[in-house]
Amino acid sequence: MLEVPWLAAVASCRRDDGKNADGFAALTPAEARAMQAFAAQIIPSDKALPGADEAGAVHFIDRAFGKPFFADIVPVVRAGLADLDARARALGERDFASLSAGRQVAIMRQVERTPFFLAARMLVVVGTFADSAYGGNKRGAGWTIVGFEHEPTYASPFGWYDAHEEADAKSDA
Amino acid sequence: MTQRTYAEGETVDFVIVGSGAAGGVLAKELATAGFSVVVLEAGPWQQPSQFTHDELAVERENAMLNLAFEPIQTIRGSEAEPARRNAGRALAYRRGVGGSSVHFAANYWRFRPIDFKERSKWGPISGSGFADWPITYAELEPYYTKVDWEIGVSGAPGPFDPPRSRPYPLPPLPNKSSGVLLERGARALGLHAQPSPLAILSKQYDGRSACLACGHCSLYGCEFGAKSSTLATVIPKAVATGTCEVRAESTAFRVETNARGRATGVMYWDREGKERRQRARAVIVAANGAETTRLLLLSATPAFPHGLANSSGNVGRYIMFNGHASTFGRFDHPLNEYKGPVASRTVHDFYDADAKRGFYGGGGIDARFNYQPIGFALGVLPDDVPTWGPEYKRALAEYFTHSVRFYAHITSLPVASNTVTLDHDNKDRWGRPGLCLTYTDHPDDMKAKQWFRDRTEELMHAAGATRVWTQPILPIDGGVHLLGTARMGDHPRESVVDRYHRAHDVPNLFICDGSNFVTSGRGQPTMTIQALAFRAAEHIGRFAKSHEI
Numbered sequence: 077m078l079e080v081p082w083l084a085a086v087a088s089c090r091r092d093d094g095k096n097a098d099g100f101a102a103l104t105p106a107e108a109r110a111m112q113a114f115a116a117q118i119i120p121s122d123k124a125l126p127g128a129d130e131a132g133a134v135h136f137i138d139r140a141f142g143k144p145f146f147a148d149i150v151p152v153v154r155a156g157l158a159d160l161d162a163r164a165r166a167l168g169e170r171d172f173a174s175l176s177a178g179r180q181v182a183i184m185r186q187v188e189r190t191p192f193f194l195a196a197r198m199l200v201v202v203g204t205f206a207d208s209a210y211g212g213n214k215r216g217a218g219w220t221i222v223g224f225e226h227e228p229t230y231a232s233p234f235g236w237y238d239a240h241e242e243a244d245a246k247s248d249a
Numbered sequence: 250m251t252q253r254t255y256a257e258g259e260t261v262d263f264v265i266v267g268s269g270a271a272g273g274v275l276a277k278e279l280a281t282a283g284f285s286v287v288v289l290e291a292g293p294w295q296q297p298s299q300f301t302h303d304e305l306a307v308e309r310e311n312a313m314l315n316l317a318f319e320p321i322q323t324i325r326g327s328e329a330e331p332a333r334r335n336a337g338r339a340l341a342y343r344r345g346v347g348g349s350s351v352h353f354a355a356n357y358w359r360f361r362p363i364d365f366k367e368r369s370k371w372g373p374i375s376g377s378g379f380a381d382w383p384i385t386y387a388e389l390e391p392y393y394t395k396v397d398w399e400i401g402v403s404g405a406p407g408p409f410d411p412p413r414s415r416p417y418p419l420p421p422l423p424n425k426s427s428g429v430l431l432e433r434g435a436r437a438l439g440l441h442a443q444p445s446p447l448a449i450l451s452k453q454y455d456g457r458s459a460c461l462a463c464g465h466c467s468l469y470g471c472e473f474g475a476k477s478s479t480l481a482t483v484i485p486k487a488v489a490t491g492t493c494e495v496r497a498e499s500t501a502f503r504v505e506t507n508a509r510g511r512a513t514g515v516m517y518w519d520r521e522g523k524e525r526r527q528r529a530r531a532v533i534v535a536a537n538g539a540e541t542t543r544l545l546l547l548s549a550t551p552a553f554p555h556g557l558a559n560s561s562g563n564v565g566r567y568i569m570f571n572g573h574a575s576t577f578g579r580f581d582h583p584l585n586e587y588k589g590p591v592a593s594r595t596v597h598d599f600y601d602a603d604a605k606r607g608f609y610g611g612g613g614i615d616a617r618f619n620y621q622p623i624g625f626a627l628g629v630l631p632d633d634v635p636t637w638g639p640e641y642k643r644a645l646a647e648y649f650t651h652s653v654r655f656y657a658h659i660t661s662l663p664v665a666s667n668t669v670t671l672d673h674d675n676k677d678r679w680g681r682p683g684l685c686l687t688y689t690d691h692p693d694d695m696k697a698k699q700w701f702r703d704r705t706e707e708l709m710h711a712a713g714a715t716r717v718w719t720q721p722i723l724p725i726d727g728g729v730h731l732l733g734t735a736r737m738g739d740h741p742r743e744s745v746v747d748r749y750h751r752a753h754d755v756p757n758l759f760i761c762d763g764s765n766f767v768t769s770g771r772g773q774p775t776m777t778i779q780a781l782a783f784r785a786a787e788h789i790g791r792f793a794k795s796h797e798i
Contacts, residue, residue, distance in 0.1 A: 117637065117638065118637040118638070118641075119637070119641070119642050119645070120638065120639055120642055122639070122642070125642070125646060127642065145309070145310050181638070184637075188637075197636065197637055198627065201623065201626045201627055202305060202309065202623055202627075204626070205304070205621075205622035205623045205626055206303075206304065206305040206623060207302075207303050207304070207305060209303075210305060218622060219622060221642065221645055221646055222622050222625065222626070222645050222646060222649035222650070223583070223646065223649055223650040224587060224622050224649065224650075225585075228302075228461075228463060229461035229462055229463045230461075230462040230463070230464065230585075230588040230589065231462065232423035232424075232425075232462065232589065233423070233426075234423075234425055234426060234462070234584070234585045234586075234588035234589050235425065235426030235582070235583050235584040235585040235586070235588075235650075236426060236582030236583050236584070237426035237427075237429040237430055237580070237582060237584060238423070238424050238425055238426045238428070238429050240429075241424060241429050
């Protein structure tokens with residue numbers, strides 16, 4: 077693809093139309109905070125590999141809220157995010173995102189069988205691995221996690237076993 | 250591509266409904282023979298450059314499939330049950346020029362002599378409409394060879410192959426790690442893994458590019474033209490004859506018949522939704538086992554009260570999908586199965602059914618891991634891996650590149666109560682009645698899936714996997730092989746078309762697609778659909794020239 081920095085800048089400005097001050101179009105600032113914290117516990121970041129946070133899964137979800145394909149689950153996810161914050165307030169904290177990681181996980185365990193959790197977890201996973209054109213998987217962070225090179229084409233040998241095919245056949249013979 | 254167009258009101262020799270595996274072949278063969286042909290294709294005419302690797306759009310949103318246009322299909326186990334929304338696989342096919350040959354995985358197994366005569370060899374099977382085909386492998390063999398050479402099939406002979414009159418035109422594609430491991434498992438168990446025949450070019454052929462191993466075959470279109478879809482092969486040739494018009498975004502909704510009981514043409518909606526008529530001297534329906542059924546049932550008239558060509562009542566009956574069963578394995582070194590075509594080796598030692606197993610059923614086992622990252626992360630890891638948190642993430646990193654599935658493709662029995670029918674409560678985007686699938690696996694089909702799963706598990710252990718896990722055997726809730734709903738046979742009371750694909754009830758109506766299958770084969774139907782189409786085109790052309798239509 078043609079690399080023209082100013083063109084990309086113009087394009088990204090267009091995409092930002094209609095977004096609020098925090099850069100989200102569909103999610104409220106509170107929902108975005110809760111979703112980002114939730115995503116970071118679904119696929120956590122660590123020293124070796126990025127997580128859903130670096131992948132920007134929350135930005136995918138912000139856009140997914142406007143896609144007809146995900147329309148059915150939007151109310152469920154909104155209600156569930158509000159519930160996460162309510163549970164945090166019951167513990168005396170400002171919101172879910174303000175809790176320690178351990179307390180976030182404890183709350184998530186309480187709700188992990190709910191339709192909200194299943195839908196939100198699905199969105200985080202899709203947002204981490206879907207093409208970055210959808211807003212998540214920034215710089216291929218999701219693909220880095222699984223080891224997916226994401227090149228347009230490849231050349232044989234593809235893996236260790238086909239690279240060692242002859243040795244493999246001999247060792248068994 | 251500029252193409253010959255026919256004016257409204259012009260009567261052509263043939264109107265063909267569908268431009269997929271069969272329709273594309275029929276168009277090319279009949280146009281090459283000098284006939285005037287119009288092909289009505291419901292979906293768009295995409296160019297290879299429009300195909301993407303966008304997993305969300307292709308695999309999650311079904312951008313290329315009928316499902317995007319028919320959000321509600323229904324399913325029930327039997328006629329006695331209420332139909333419910335089918336949230337499973339449903340009746341799935343691609344809409345667009347080239348049909349499902351564009352997004353298939355391109356496994357090109359031939360049927361074998363036994364497939365055509367299995368009822369005679371095995372005997373009757375209770376609760377099924379198990380029957381012989383009216384044709385034999387020997388009759389179809391020249392047309393299998395024609396498929397090999399006309400569209401480009403890569404492969405090499407294996408120990409159990411049926412006779413072939415000519416070698417493969419192209420050598421096999423490179424072996425993958427999955428293939429090496431399947432070979433290893435097979436050797437350890439005294440079985441045989443052979444190169445998988447694929448309708449994908451291992452070398453440049455007929456002006457088309459060799460496969461560049463992008464790894465997006467199954468469910469995706471090939472942007473290099475290396476996959477031998479009809480879009481990449483016979484359709485450009487059909488158009489180049491100057492006598493064939495492929496009319497995309499044209500949704501057929503009725504085959505018209507006259508007072509003499511002959512077909513006169515096809516009614517369709519154009520891209521603006523306007524009703525149009527294409528008159529023809531003969532009509533060929535090649536719309537797949539689901540859409541062929543819908544079109545014939547919607548073409549009922551007082552003279553054909555149960556649908557066109559349906560005096561047998563068998564239109565929509567006997568649907569077969571092929572069973573599947575599999576075992577996953579993780580290995581110590583990377584396989585990177587996401588690179589290259591879907592499968593490179595197949596075990597065919599269990600092709601034949603064997604009464605000693607205690608049930609009817611046969612199949613083949615290949616090695617593949619056709620998951621892109623989203624599909625993998627949502628539904629592949631072993632059950633004891635958490636679905637979120639640090640352990641989940643570790644598994645994502647450790648399994649994607651190191652895992653494979655040994656995947657069995659199995660017979661499905663034809664059962665009269667397994668049907669596709671019209672659902673008047675749910676309409677598709679054009680207001681046509683939707684599709685209802687009534688389906689219960691024959692008990693032998695369930696046993697076959699269980700048995701084959703055990704074989705895949707043994708193979709996986711024998712291949713040396715360090716972690717082995719299986720998925721439960723589930724009843725069928727749809728699929729992409731839409732077979733059997735307009736079966737072929739000599740007797741008008743038992744079948745819909747004769748051995749030349751002519752409808753028993755309508756002399757100038759032909760049906761040619763997977764719906765004609767009498768039995769399911771072992772799981773890779775497209776090669777046989779295309780061999781049938783080449784054969785049908787030859788006979789239909791002969792009938793037309795001798796005024797026997």
